[in-house]
Amino acid sequence: MRELELYFGPQHLGMVGNFSITLTVEGDRIVKAVANPGYLHRGFEKLMELRSWIKNFPMVCRMNVVEPDSMEMIYSMGVEKLAGIEVPERGQFIRSIYLELARVGSHLFGLWAYANMLGFDTVSQWAMYHRDLILDLFEELTGGRVYHIYIWPGGVRRDFPDGFVDRIVSTLHSIGGCVPDYDNAFFHNPVFRDRAKGIGVVGREDALAMGGSGQVLRGTGLPFDVRKDDPYAAYDRVPWEVHTREDGDAYSRIWVVRNEMIESVHMIFKLLDAMPEGEVYNRIPNPFKWRIPEGDAYVRCESSRGELGLYIVSDGGDAPYRAHFRTPSYPHGLAVLEKALVGANIADVGNIMISLYVVAPEIDR
């Protein structure tokens, strides 16, 4: 049979984000896949070296458009580790609640993309609507729907407004009350099972060899979650579980996403109950004249896509000497994707790509 080279290019209905894959197909079956990132490359890390430590905070969140909050968190963790800044207890709790809200929002965005790809338009409309309710909460708290710049070195920028806790609870109840609808329409739907079971299988050995984390690894049965193995913020103050599934196919990964969303909602309620009073912010030195001592650090956190890390180097100056973000979509979108697409049908490319939860701006930075 003849081989044909196709571009699953940036302008494609199945592509969420500006990313391209060159497929070599034989009939309908993919023989080779080569990922072409670079459409969103800004030279982020070079630009960060030209801006002072504090000026980088509004920049950093724009690296991952779907969940900017984990970027703010990881940069803050890196800066705090280098500068030796502690965060007060209430600030840690607020950070955890904020990050879990962002995780639910990001998973709902992923559900929009995935359900849309499979053709479940109703479920995707619901998911995007519920994500918008969470964005309303963010807007009340921080002033912006998408980019918040709320996490600050030393804590968070401001405390919750009056009555905000009640609004979080009522929003999450209204979203959580729709879980039976989601289940009946999508997760327990036999059409979803037929379209996703056995598709895009990434075995545990492959996932481990290719630096997998997040849903890619949890979908193969390994309970690896940075929030449990290397706790940060307030994740070790409340009990919660890591969800896994066997099989390693798209079905398992999306089920892990669903279970994580529900676990996040429960975690937010527990964190709200356990949250102490107090300061949310420890003062940092004058941010415009801030020099951070020499050193380097590797910090990591769990974004909604996997392990997000930052290797940050300071030479004692007022700007980062080198900041290298280890984003989860990098190994997933470049190494795992090329392996998972071999042997798949063209019709399943979008399905596999979105189930691997790749966000293109994170790869290119």
Place this chain on the structure above:
Amino acid sequence: MSATLAGRLEAVFKDIRTGADGDARLTVAATPESVLPVLVFLKDSGYGYLQLVSCVDWIERGEMEVVYVLSAYPGGPVETEFESIVLKTRVPRDTPSLDTAIDVFPVAEPYEREIHELFGVHFEGHPRLVPLFLEREYEIPPFRKDFDTREYVEDVFGAVPPVVEESQEP
């Protein structure tokens, strides 16, 4: 085993130095030739998770520092002592070259491609050392400290004239 990881490393490899930060992190400074054997040793000691391969341009010292950050997946067969291992090596800035780590850690493939195109470090034995993000050649690899990005923007994008409409011409 009674010997610590640092002790065992220094016993096997004579030309490395280690420094521990409590039991959280071990820093290993190795020569370029011993990077691959150390990686194999660390992988066999249970640190099978290569999180990052990064590069830092120390222009003042005339060196590029390639950094490998390793960790261990939970539930592995070997008990691990540290949460994170940072392996650093320095190569001269004029002819930076290292052996590829793909045979030990397949995930290093895109990281090495990126370091090659953005810093100019050559990885011997890499099967696909073609550009990953960039679509053109730059005289100086863009992430090096002597590449002035603002000057480049002025030269290339600042020189593009606005489109003059016919009705605006005198």
Place this chain on the structure above:
Amino acid sequence: MDRNQLVKWLEAPAKMSHKYSLHAVYFCTGCGIIEVPPVITARWDAERFGVLPTATPRHANLFLITGYVSVKTLRAIIRTYEQMPEPKYSVGFGSCPINGGMYWDSYNTIKHLDRYLPIDGWIAGCMPRPEAIFVAVTHLWTLIEKDMADGYKRYRRDYAQYRANQERVLGELEWPPLFAAGEDV
């Protein structure tokens, strides 16, 4: 509906159909794509304005360039824009296409999109709100009504300058010039 409106529609039915069915080509060019799904789904509902996403540029007449444009993306954007049938309207979304925005000193992003493609309007913001998109759409209706949304005509007329700018930044272009020199508007 009032009689004046009806008379206006009957006099220029083509304009009415251009205005009220702006189909946007689905191309997630940059950051701004994060506010497009809320706009096209149930809560903000762009379909009541007639705006729908389409799969291919051949079916589209609105190109929403959402966010910053890297050099690789510029190649893809020009090809997409040139495949759209006329009349077509292009809107720059976000601060980055206007003047480079936050990435004004990046070596890989272009700074002024209107030097490479004709733009009918800009939406400022980082991110613009969904309401800003709807304001832009209604503003575009007014421009279409007054025959001021002539980006595609300007592209035809000034194609030599646009192509020269594109070649300055992208080097050799793989596709031949879209319009021969001296073509009529």
